[in-house]
Amino acid sequence: MQKMGMQTGAAVAAPDPATIVERETGLHQNLSPRQVAMIGLGSAIGTGLFLGSAISVKLAGPAVILSFVGGACIAVTMMWALAEMTAAHPAAGSFGLYAEMYLHPWAGFAVRLTYWFCMMVVVGSEVVAASIYCKFWFPGTPSWVWIGLFSLVILCINCASIGNLGASEYWLSMIKVVTIVAFLILGSALLFGVGFPKVGLANYTAHGGFLPNGWKGVGLGVILGLFSFFGIEVVGSTAGEAADPKVAVPKALRRTVSALVLFYVAGLALVVGIVPWTQIEIVKSPFVHVFQSVGIPAAGHIMNFVVLTAALSSAVANLYFAARLAFSLARGGYLPAALGRLSGKNMPVVAVLASAGGMAAALFLSEYFKDSLFVFMIGLSSFGALFAWLMTLLTHLVFRRFHKRHAIPYLQLGPPGPWASLLGLGGVLAVLGSTWWVPGFRITLLAGAPWLAFVTVCYFVWRRTRTRNPSERGARDG
Numbered sequence: 001m002q003k004m005g006m007q008t009g010a011a012v013a014a015p016d017p018a019t020i021v022e023r024e025t026g027l028h029q030n031l032s033p034r035q036v037a038m039i040g041l042g043s044a045i046g047t048g049l050f051l052g053s054a055i056s057v058k059l060a061g062p063a064v065i066l067s068f069v070g071g072a073c074i075a076v077t078m079m080w081a082l083a084e085m086t087a088a089h090p091a092a093g094s095f096g097l098y099a100e101m102y103l104h105p106w107a108g109f110a111v112r113l114t115y116w117f118c119m120m121v122v123v124g125s126e127v128v129a130a131s132i133y134c135k136f137w138f139p140g141t142p143s144w145v146w147i148g149l150f151s152l153v154i155l156c157i158n159c160a161s162i163g164n165l166g167a168s169e170y171w172l173s174m175i176k177v178v179t180i181v182a183f184l185i186l187g188s189a190l191l192f193g194v195g196f197p198k199v200g201l202a203n204y205t206a207h208g209g210f211l212p213n214g215w216k217g218v219g220l221g222v223i224l225g226l227f228s229f230f231g232i233e234v235v236g237s238t239a240g241e242a243a244d245p246k247v248a249v250p251k252a253l254r255r256t257v258s259a260l261v262l263f264y265v266a267g268l269a270l271v272v273g274i275v276p277w278t279q280i281e282i283v284k285s286p287f288v289h290v291f292q293s294v295g296i297p298a299a300g301h302i303m304n305f306v307v308l309t310a311a312l313s314s315a316v317a318n319l320y321f322a323a324r325l326a327f328s329l330a331r332g333g334y335l336p337a338a339l340g341r342l343s344g345k346n347m348p349v350v351a352v353l354a355s356a357g358g359m360a361a362a363l364f365l366s367e368y369f370k371d372s373l374f375v376f377m378i379g380l381s382s383f384g385a386l387f388a389w390l391m392t393l394l395t396h397l398v399f400r401r402f403h404k405r406h407a408i409p410y411l412q413l414g415p416p417g418p419w420a421s422l423l424g425l426g427g428v429l430a431v432l433g434s435t436w437w438v439p440g441f442r443i444t445l446l447a448g449a450p451w452l453a454f455v456t457v458c459y460f461v462w463r464r465t466r467t468r469n470p471s472e473r474g475a476r477d478g
Helices: 017-022 033-044 047-088 094-102 105-134 143-160 162-192 214-227 233-240 245-274 286-294 299-331 349-355 357-366 373-405 419-437 443-465
Strands: none
Touching: 033 162, 033 233, 033 245, 033 299, 047 094, 047 214, 047 233, 047 245, 047 373, 047 419, 094 105, 094 233, 094 299, 094 373, 105 143, 105 299, 105 349, 105 357, 105 373, 105 443, 143 162, 143 299, 143 349, 162 245, 162 299, 214 373, 214 419, 233 245, 233 299, 233 373, 286 299, 299 349, 349 357, 373 419, 373 443, 419 443
């Protein structure tokens, strides 16, 4: 098979694709299709849905529905791209590995390292969020007790075995899914007056109309809409441990994106229909409003339990993803070889422990950003996700061109030609640029450019100091 990659100066083309995928062997392929799908939902459905959705409502008003439809359209192009490449090259390195294959080794290094650090930040923020939720029931218990306890549990789940991890994440995610389905049923009953006093459709046009902040508000709302779909990338990483990755991963991606579109678009449509958008508070979940409107006893306790499990589920899934990225980088020779080693149960335990550093960092940050940490964390991690989506869509363009040129068959999910990925690229670039005008999100651009410059320097230093073949450095230790 021909080698692929762009020649730039002293840089050499990426090695043969089969060689790249082969170096990540050793992981147990034991995840069922339903577990793969639930890991994706676990990563994507976090506190962003239950709390962060209020930010987009404030930006767009009732037209937040259009914002999330826009985000869904971009997410679909990403799903097509990632599923097609994963079916062709199932591996834990996922989009980072494909960028190395089809673009350039720098691209594979930069996207995996960037997303690895962002995932560490996200995992830490989710654990801190979980400790805050526990104060609802145990206000006198110090936060560090819960952070330490939850961190230990999450580490144990990620180090035990892939079967236990898949089962744990399945049931944690199921709590969120059941809650959202219950919300959709109760919200529809309230809106149309089935068993409850009819709310009607007045809130969609009252308080400034359907577009109270104009199309600019809709466009800015797409940022949070797209953020809500971040996490579907983790499904691609499960390819290295799925029982039948060429079938299971594309199917799981389709199911995950379809479920998210239903949950987010329909869910927020009910929220702004039942509760006047002007009354929705950023610090309070819109879901709590609806459950309290229905009159469910102890609605606050129920939702606190749900957001607690949502945070823990996201932490488990995102630590899983972060560890696989570190494992992939180590097997490629970009990080110390120890991170590419597997335990007796074929789990990358060292990579898991290294990826857990964000928990301590988030605890430290929580003391200095008590009132703005959530939005700050979203903004900081958003650059990594947006960069990953950009590189994935760009890689997919080259992937399709290569397969067409060499008449190599592949699983085609999206429409023929480059237009879907080009539209997705345009959408992601527009969202990235518009973060400058969203309060709390300027960090996305302010941190992004210097970080890429730093990563580029690291890459070329690595190239100059490398003394042996990356595949040799990544040789598996039993």
